[in-house]
Amino acid sequence: MQTENQVNSTITLSHHNCDTLICHTCLFFKNKDTSFASIDAVAKNLALQVDAGFRNVRLSLNNEIDQTKQLITETHRIHEKNQNKIHEAFASLHQLIIKHEAILKENMAAIENDNTKQLNAYENHLLKIENSLDFQQAQFCEIVSKGQHVQLLQREYGSVDYLNKIHKELGRLKAPRRTQYDIQGLENLSKIKDEILQCGTVNLKIDNSLGYENSRLEKIMAQQTNPKMLDLSDQQLNDQDVKVLVEKYHEITALSEFNISRNQISSKGIKCLASMLQQNKELSVLILGDNQIGHRGTQYLCHALEKNTVLTTLNLSWNRIGDKGAEHIADALRENKTLTTLDLQQNCIGCLGASHIANALRINTVI
CATH class of the missing domain: 1.10.287 (Helix Hairpins)
Known part of the structure; x- marks a missing residue:
């Protein structure tokens, strides 16, 4: 524990709670349980994070340039x-x-x-x-x-x-x-x-997937050794990558656990995934947290859930599905009798969305 005079004399500490350099004005400063870290240590850690971020962005940019x-x-x-x-x-x-x-x-x-x-x-x-x-x-x-x-x-x-x-x-x-x-x-x-x-009429068709490749995804899939579990979390995957996964890597249909959280997947990517989920007979755990699914992607997913009879765990946290998305989930829960675990935290669900789900749970006694 450092004194207030020490912090005022030389700013060398960073407060863990508010991440500010000048923390002697914070109410937490006078709390004996408040902890501080060296500015050098915090700066070094921040530099490592930013450097990793630059490398990831550079890698994504290079991939886009190569594909172009x-x-x-x-x-x-x-x-x-x-x-x-x-x-x-x-x-x-x-x-x-x-x-x-x-x-x-x-x-x-x-x-x-x-x-x-x-x-x-x-x-x-x-x-x-x-x-x-x-x-x-x-x-x-x-x-x-x-x-x-x-x-x-x-x-x-x-x-x-x-x-x-x-x-x-x-x-x-x-x-x-x-x-x-x-x-x-x-x-x-x-x-x-x-x-x-x-014969001189030209029909223009934009094929956004023409020549699309993700070398990092290909490398991960080539090194995949567990035929039942696939973890693609935090890989900066987008909708095109999901489309490639569904169309090219048919081995994902044999997975029992699939983690694709913390990526950049929107409703378009979920639509591709939902089409696979409708026919899947193996997948029991699907983790989609921290993406950009929204209520539209939730609708696609819930339509698949109405027909799926094997999925038991679904994580949709941090996807901003809102009340509309909650309504779609409620509709799916009325039909689905297999799902036992559903994570919906941090999804901007208000009272209206919560009431939809509550009403559905009166019918669904499995989850």
Whole structure:
């Protein structure tokens, strides 16, 4: 015990109760049971704590930087891959369109050429008849104009026979018809055009877990030797880490005791954990104290408790679940008949929340 004069003369002590350097004004100072510690010792201890805090923050920061670099690398790789996919798809489509267009034009040209050839042949035949008719008619007109009546009479039957022959020949002729054809499927090109334009639509999906890693968590899980108990308390774990635990480390489904207290887990992480808890048949002790669950996370957890039949101990202390969270717990207690130990200290539960739980305990006689 140090005197007041000693403290006033040189400030070398720190009061254990109020952690102030100048503690001679504190009422505890004159209490004979009051204890003090050396400022050097307190400062050294504080320096160690702050140094450890800096190291933890630095470790978390380095993890975030490494994960960001991985995301950048993965983004570049995916970008290049998508660029190649687009090029290959459109190049293949472009080649197919050019090739098919050439084939289609070639087929159409062959049909048109055949039609033209038939029509030209028919036209030439008609022109020959016309030339013969012109010649015969010119001779006839010359005889008439010269008054050569004897010669005209001599050519009577010849001219008549010629005209009858030409008339019959024209009657037997069958003019070629132009081939009619329809190009099937061209109307579908407009639909294909719309589909191609739709191929350029990009749907953005944000994947927050892409490339996420926590090397410290991986190391802890790799060194895990107890298949029934896992202690991840005070590891600065977040919602992403809980998601990784549930999705990647399936061995946690065989745990009987799981301590994940004093971390940075919110309702999002609890939602992942609750989905696992609904199906779990082994876990009997779950410690979630000193996180950031809130009333929303409590709702997820309690929904799982209504279906869980093996959990006996649940610690939810220091999670600020409030009256709303207490109401969710009350609803779960009315259904759950397995839970025997429930820690709810320091959760900002008022009279209303306490009354909800009290009413539920009238039904639940196990806890």
